[in-house]
Amino acid sequence: MTRLAAVFAMLLSLTAPMVWAQETDMTEAVILDGRTADLAEFKWTHRPLIVFADSPYDPAFVRQMDLIKDDLDGLVERDVVVLVDTDPDARSALRQALHPRGFGFVLIGKDGGVKLRKPSPWTVREISRTIDKMPMRQQEIRDSR
Structure with missing residues (x-):
């Protein structure tokens, strides 16, 4: 099974009302199942954005995922990978590392540290502003000039 097929099959197994995926070569934004994700594989390459909810039908979760899908380019530009966990059981x-309570999202920096925790949905623009203030992101911007 190819990597794309495996990721797509994993996403189909989620009971979330949304099912979406793009290329999984990590140059595009991806939405992955957070239940099986290992943060160590993203260290120094990507900024994980972990979206937690107690149910895939939680209105805040649905809203957050809609906001994410509305502006994927902003996430791609900032090397963000979205990890979704809607199964507290x-x-x-x-979940064991970050101890979420109900809906919330956690932004992890490329260095592996927690940079932001929010209990309500944010737009990609708001998330991007937070990322753009990080020293590593500032260096990435300078290096791209």
Whole structure:
């Protein structure tokens, strides 16, 4: 099974009302199942944005995912990968490490540190502003000039 097919099959297994994926070569934004994700694989290459909810039908979760899908280019530009965990009973490694309560999202920097926690949906623009203030992102902007 190719990597794209495996990711797509994993996304189809989610019971979330949304099912969406793009290329998984990590140059595009991807939405992955956070229940099986390992943050270590993203260290120094991507900024994980982990979206938690107790149900895939949580209105705040649905709103956050809509906001993310509305502006994927902003996330791609900032090397963000979205990890989704809507199953508190699974006791994923992400849940054990980050201890979410209901809906919320956590932004992890490329260095592996928690940079932002929010209990309500944010637009990609708001998330992008936070990322753009990070020293590593400032260096990326300078290097791209």
